[in-house]
Amino acid sequence: MLLPIVGMAQSKLDSLQQLEEVVVTARSYQKDIVPAQQLSGTQLQRLSSHNVADALRYFSGVQIKDYGGVGGLKTVNIRSMGTNHVGVFYDGIELGNAQNGTVDLGRFSLDNMEAVTLYNGQKTSMLQPAKDFGSAGTIYLQSRTPKFEGDKKDNVKATFKTGSFGVVNPALLWEHKFNEKINTSLSAEYMYTTGKYHFTYRTQDGYDTTAVRQNGDVKALRIEAGIYGKVDKGYWKAKAYFYNSERGYPGAIVRNKFNHEDRQWDTNFFAQGSFKKDFTSWYTLLVNAKYAYDYLHYLADPNKDESLMYTNNHYYQHETYVSAANRFTIKPFWEVNLSADWQYNLLNADLRDFAYPRRHTGMVAAATALNFEQVKLQASVLGTFVHDNVTASAESASNKTEWTPAAIVSYKPFKIIDLNLRAFYKRIFRMPTLNDLYYTFVGNVDLDPEFTNQYNVGFTYTKEFGNTWLRYLEIQADVYYNEVENKIVATPTSNFFRWTMINLGKVEIRGIDVAAQTGWQFGKDVRLISRLNYTYQKAQDFTDPDDEFYGEQIPYIPWHSGSAALNLNWKTWEANYSFIYTGERYSSQANLPVNYQLAWYTSDFSVSKTQPFKSSELKITLEINNLLNQQYEVVSCYPMPGINFKFIAQYTF
DSSP states (O other): OOHHHHOOOOOTTGGGSGGGGSOOOTTGGGGOSSOEEEEEHHHHHHSSOOBHHHHHTTSTTEEEEESSGGGSOEEEEETTSOGGGEEEEETTEEOOOTTTSOOOGGGSBSTTEEEEEEEESOOOOSSOOGGGGSOSEEEEEEEOOOOOOTTOOEEEEEEEEEEGGGEEEEEEEEEEEOSSSEEEEEEEEEEEEOOOOEEEEEETTEEEEEEEOOSOOEEEEEEEEEEEEEETTEEEEEEEEEEEEEEEOOOOOBTTBOOOOOEEEEEEEEEEEEEEEEOSSSEEEEEEEEEEEEEEEEEEOTTTOTTSOOEEEEEEEEEEEEEEEEEEEEETTEEEEEEEEEEEEEEEEOOTTOOOOEEEEEEEEEEEEEEOSSEEEEEEEEEEEEEEEOOTTSOOOOOEEEEEEEEEEEEOOOSSSEEEEEEEEEEEEEOOOHHHHHSTTTOOTTOOOEEEEEEEEEEEEEEEOSSSSEEEEEEEEEEEEEEEESOEEEEEOSSTTOEEEEEOOEEEEEEEEEEEEEEEEETTTEEEEEEEEEEEEEEEEOSOTTSTTTTOBOTTOOSEEEEEEEEEEETTEEEEEEEEEEOOEESSSSOOGGGEEOOEEEEEEEEEEEEEETTEEEEEEEEEESTTOOOOEEETTEEOOOSEEEEEEEEEO
16 A cells, blocks of 8 residues: 555846856866756767766765666665655746655656756755755756857757667757847657666575566657747746656566556646746846646556555646745845745545645745855755645644745865865755555644755866866865754554554764766877766664664665776777666665665676767767676665667767
């Protein structure tokens, strides 16, 4: 019964141009005054990653949970604070899921993505909606914005991918320029995979069984359409997004059970728009609006699998969101932001005694920034007001009103050396989800919000070189301490088959994130770019001093993790190598040998050739992923693919 729950700084001048919203250089993130990491443009496409979750693995401080390869659910956890504390924004507006609070990042392809950026704390731009202040960590997905060279009026990119697991993945992007003020884009992608791959099954004494992963097939269709317009000292844009999929749940490999038959159907649609304009030299307005519809159908049929309890549930979510953000430039060095948001969520389901919850959420934020030559200061406060309604036969949670602050400081001690010291504090909370409160026989309307306190100190250093082989060096490092209070967990009641949600837990996280990037030039034609990330985390459970496992590492958080990526370019050839490492960890709060999880690592390699044809070009890529055929599990009992291949042909004209 619980399975459906799981299955579910910029400156004033920058704001004057629409395209300034898209960061197209891989190194600009180093200038932010909070810990930020970014992959963008060609650097994003060079990685052996085909969805957002895969790309995020190359960021420090991030844990990805992957429930079984191609068809499995993929969620992200930043600095061990929990998936529900991560806000995911698509083209500036948050992707929501009031039902269970998680966004499956596996359904967002990189084929039409311009940049993926991760912020710890919050983005430091003054002009942003109240929602942007409302998460412990945020991920911003920026889709491609049309750009045209010279008199060109159309851009077309056709891509076809195939390879292991029966993958068939065509995609088409068409961008059209109506005039100097209006552009449009249309993107469509279809993906099919059998999801079948060989793996070795780990027993108590080691790996001794080879099997084939079953029920991991996926059929998915994504269609996006956008229109982009310019106005005097501003812009407007609108987008419609549609995603439809059918997939099997690969399931856990336990007790020598290798086959699963439960399935899920998803339909996700949203339409959103933004308008931004500098009305005067001292006042800028940003307005956002969105409507979203999400449908989920989960089926577990004991006629196909005797181990399943019959479940045939349908969930329907509707979301409406509007926002207005106002930036005032008091002095050239002093800016103020006032923003207000309103969101309405509706959840229907065909469960017995369902509460049919409706949620109204209001948010107001006030922020200020002082930007001097060597010192930058920011402070903000966010007010959140939540009111739920349910059917007459059910009880609703009490109204919630919370005020949460944040403070950020950056100091550049030397004028001629690009060294920046930074620190921030932020307190934020996350509301219990509608499942937490109202899921039939499981929800608990007396739950309190889950709070986090974040403390961070760090630095960034950038050095440009002249005519040496090493052209630039960038380093950023941060030390942080996080607290999570009132942790919401599921626990069994007196009836073993009936669980409920309770506030139980205090978690303390201490960590270090380090990231480095270098650029090299050898002669005229050879360029090399390298990225290196490392994370150390000690995430301890301090819930109950009388608990036998008090103070031990929380589940699935490794002490050590990291990644490396190399990109080599020579004329029309390109080679890429990437390495990901996740250290030892435990699958339970009981840090016992039986719950010990081995460290794992993967190596990916690709080689590409680009062939120009007058005004068009053809790019052919061959990828080899998990080059050393590492047998590993991101989540216990969910084996991941071994060595696999992919062939990509991309034609642009």
